[in-house]
Amino acid sequence: MTLDTQPVMINIGPQHPSTHGVFRMRATLDGEVIVDLEPVFGYLHRGIEKLAEHKTYLQNMPFTDRLDYLASMSNNFAYALAVERLAGIKVPERAEYIRVIMAELMRIASHLMAVGFLLNDMGAFMTPVLYMWREREKILDLFEMVCGQRLTYNYIRFGGVSHDLPDEFIPAAQRFIDEMPHFIDEYDRLLAENEVLLARTRGVGVLSAEQAVNASTSGPVLRASGVGWDLRKANPYSIYDRFKFDIVTGTNGDVYDRYRVRIGEMQQSVRIVKQALGQIPQGEVRTKVSPKLCPPKGEAYAAIEAPKGELGFYLVSDGSPKPYRFKVRAPSLINLTVLRDLVVGWKVADLIVIFGSIDICMGEVDR
Amino acid sequence: MTQLLSGRDVARQIGERFPDAVAASDENAVLLNSEALLEAAGFLKEDLGFDYLTSITAIDYPEYFELVYHLTSIKRNQGLVLKTRCDKGDAHVEVPSVVSLWQGADLQEREIYDLFGISFKGHPNLKRIFLWDGFQGHPLRKDFVLDVPGGGLKGSRKE
Amino acid sequence: MEVERPYSASELDRIEGAEIQALMAASKEPYPDPVDWLEGEGRRNVILTTTESLVDWCKRYSTWPIPFGLACCAFEMVGAFASRFDLTRFGMDVFRFSPRQADLMLVAGTLTWKMAVPLRRIYDQMAEPKWVVAMGTCTISGGAFRGSYSVVPGLNLIVPVDVYIPGCPPRPEGLIHGITLLHAKVARDKLIKKE
Numbered sequence: 001m002t003l004d005t006q007p008v009m010i011n012i013g014p015q016h017p018s019t020h021g022v023f024r025m026r027a028t029l030d031g032e033v034i035v036d037l038e039p040v041f042g043y044l045h046r047g048i049e050k051l052a053e054h055k056t057y058l059q060n061m062p063f064t065d066r067l068d069y070l071a072s073m074s075n076n077f078a079y080a081l082a083v084e085r086l087a088g089i090k091v092p093e094r095a096e097y098i099r100v101i102m103a104e105l106m107r108i109a110s111h112l113m114a115v116g117f118l119l120n121d122m123g124a125f126m127t128p129v130l131y132m133w134r135e136r137e138k139i140l141d142l143f144e145m146v147c148g149q150r151l152t153y154n155y156i157r158f159g160g161v162s163h164d165l166p167d168e169f170i171p172a173a174q175r176f177i178d179e180m181p182h183f184i185d186e187y188d189r190l191l192a193e194n195e196v197l198l199a200r201t202r203g204v205g206v207l208s209a210e211q212a213v214n215a216s217t218s219g220p221v222l223r224a225s226g227v228g229w230d231l232r233k234a235n236p237y238s239i240y241d242r243f244k245f246d247i248v249t250g251t252n253g254d255v256y257d258r259y260r261v262r263i264g265e266m267q268q269s270v271r272i273v274k275q276a277l278g279q280i281p282q283g284e285v286r287t288k289v290s291p292k293l294c295p296p297k298g299e300a301y302a303a304i305e306a307p308k309g310e311l312g313f314y315l316v317s318d319g320s321p322k323p324y325r326f327k328v329r330a331p332s333l334i335n336l337t338v339l340r341d342l343v344v345g346w347k348v349a350d351l352i353v354i355f356g357s358i359d360i361c362m363g364e365v366d367r
Numbered sequence: 368m369t370q371l372l373s374g375r376d377v378a379r380q381i382g383e384r385f386p387d388a389v390a391a392s393d394e395n396a397v398l399l400n401s402e403a404l405l406e407a408a409g410f411l412k413e414d415l416g417f418d419y420l421t422s423i424t425a426i427d428y429p430e431y432f433e434l435v436y437h438l439t440s441i442k443r444n445q446g447l448v449l450k451t452r453c454d455k456g457d458a459h460v461e462v463p464s465v466v467s468l469w470q471g472a473d474l475q476e477r478e479i480y481d482l483f484g485i486s487f488k489g490h491p492n493l494k495r496i497f498l499w500d501g502f503q504g505h506p507l508r509k510d511f512v513l514d515v516p517g518g519g520l521k522g523s524r525k526e
Numbered sequence: 527m528e529v530e531r532p533y534s535a536s537e538l539d540r541i542e543g544a545e546i547q548a549l550m551a552a553s554k555e556p557y558p559d560p561v562d563w564l565e566g567e568g569r570r571n572v573i574l575t576t577t578e579s580l581v582d583w584c585k586r587y588s589t590w591p592i593p594f595g596l597a598c599c600a601f602e603m604v605g606a607f608a609s610r611f612d613l614t615r616f617g618m619d620v621f622r623f624s625p626r627q628a629d630l631m632l633v634a635g636t637l638t639w640k641m642a643v644p645l646r647r648i649y650d651q652m653a654e655p656k657w658v659v660a661m662g663t664c665t666i667s668g669g670a671f672r673g674s675y676s677v678v679p680g681l682n683l684i685v686p687v688d689v690y691i692p693g694c695p696p697r698p699e700g701l702i703h704g705i706t707l708l709h710a711k712v713a714r715d716k717l718i719k720k721e
Contacts, residue, residue, distance in 0.1 A: 007531075014641060015623070015648060017623045022641055026533070026535070028531055038535055042676075043596075043641040044596060044635075044636065045638055046638060050674065051671065054673075063670065065598075066597070066598055066670065069598035070601065129608070137605075137610050140605075151601060152598060152695065
């Protein structure tokens with residue numbers, strides 16, 4: 001005897017503990033199994049691209065902080081690269097090293113959050129988050145030492161960085177980097193062989209390599225599917241070609257591989273920061289650029305490997321102090337293209353885990 | 368280092384296969400006619416190996432809308448910029464969708480539809496993505512005016 | 527593979543759009559800040575019993591927040607809840623995501639018109655007595671995004687606000703200061719009536 005059933009629609013979000021921000025999904029369920037998913041965006045659409053056309057290039061720097069607010073330094077970096085490419089501005093050596101150190105420390109902080117909240121979604125309520133927050137607070141202390149802000153830094157400028165590092169920064173960063181591998185191992189030991197983690201993530205939400213490339217995913221999501229594409233190696237920007245580090249890839253493209261890729265990337269970032277702290281020269285930290293910068297007419301696209309993926313800025317200039325078009329290539333939005341395909345056939349609890357493993361930030365998705 | 372292909376070379380290769388596809392080209396980009404966009408993009412994907420669509424952007428110029436496609440070939444580590452234009456005069460502005468070639472175009476084309484009003488023929492789910500149903504207008508068009516307090520430096524405000 | 531959906535997406539979108547337009551039309555004037563306790567409205571001659579003062583003490587030190595983290599300020603709010611700044615020692619250990627179980631709505635981050643509809647709905651679902659804390663400049667006035675076509679220029683257009691915490695984002699200490707002010711307000715409700 002078969003039961004006569006009907007699929008049901010449930011609404012997840014926008015106010016929800018596990019949606020990583022204001023994101024709404026309309027899930028069609030057949031019992032507990034998801035048969036369809038419709039994401040609804042726009043709950044944090046603030047119109048940054050339109051507002052940016054009314055402000056000068058330098059005034060848009062704080063807007064870039066608020067895109068992916070978990071990795072503000074990276075956003076600043078990408079925007080500065082785009083404007084420097086547009087206007088042909090050179091950056092002094094010391095500033096390049098400072099930018100790389102900041103970007104990699106930011107990557108560690110962002111991945112700590114990503115892994116912590118992924119585990120929070122799996123049910124390990126707050127314990128991994130609080131452990132990882134401990135290190136993140138140390139990184140935020142380093143940033144506060146440099147620029148006075150904990151979250152939205154606005155530190156990187158066109159032609160360098162805003163001001164020089166204080167004297168206590170490099171010893172403090174050295175101390176942090178020396179202890180960090182021990183902490184990453186601690187997390188790995190606690191988590192990697194945990195049965196619940198393995199059961200909930202192995203084989204769940206598998207993304208094949210061809211679909212990952214076809215759907216324009218980038219960052220850890222792409223690399224976990226086995227595609228070794230990292231902009232720091234494929235198209236090195238700034239001075240990344242001077243550092244030795246590996247690209248961490250996964251094999252299956254499931255949630256477990258995305259978790260492993262993020263842990264691996266943290267370890268590689270520690271390597272890069274260690275090398276950069278050893279090689280950083282003395283010198284100027286900023287090329288003088290007018291605040292009312294008028295780049296020549298033209299366009300430029302610059303992308304970096306942000307913690308969430310490939311973050312790109314496409315700027316079109318008409319010779320005036322304000323950009324004619326300010327476009328953000330947001331990795332989080334584009335990574336969400338595959339959400340429906342990854343989730344169909346799994347249960348609601350798996351939806352939360354798969355969504356957490358893609359690691360998005362709504363500030364970037366909606367802009 | 369990603370090798371950015373010369374627009375002229377690629378235009379020549381596209382022109383050999385599809386004679387009317389290329390409208391113009393320069394060192395940095397290839398400008399295609401919008402009717403030939405889908406076929407030319409298919410050729411770029413299959414034969415020249417551009418398997419990754421990095422981004423699609425729309426720009427509102429005074430006489431036309433321009434769509435800019437940044438393509439990347441992961442296999443060969445090459446990049447290319449493709450452009451196409453559509454007229455603003457018509458009430459209904461339409462361009463072919465490339466979703467059938469690259470799934471990554473899905474949400475990006477919806478965003479352009481939402482913020483510029485450019486429709487994409489062949490898109491499976493073309494509806495507003497960020498703004499709500501019933502919002503009047505398309506914000507990123509230049510004729511959609513915002514009243515922004517404090518925009519620009521003192522004395523440099525032209526608007 | 528096309529699936530038969532048990533709902534019509536366009537119908538739901540149309541309804542949502544209509545709700546947003548209605549809320550935009552209805553939110554032209556800000557709600558006045560609830561400051562009646564300052565005006566002495568409660569200055570009645572009521573002798574405060576031990577039970578009442580005990581209830582006050584409990585109410586003050588066990589406000590359960592519903593963290594309405596919308597954008598960047600949410601992560602300073604999480605930072606305040608984490609072990610370094612520890613909001614738990616102020617009795618706010620339990621952050622309930624269900625409005626039926628919360629009495630404080632902590633709005634942190636930029637509010638857009640699209641999000642204002644769920645926010646108002648959740649505010650209405652909370653039981654009295656309830657308080658609202660607006661964290662960050664985006665909730666106070668629209669912040670860096672004021673003038674945008676989709677940002678609400680101030681949370682007090684949607685709900686009455688008890689405490690405003692400026693900052694972009696405010697430090698966790700700023701949030702803690704705001705919370706202590708709120709506790710004083712919660713307790714003072716009855717304190718004034720004592721005289």
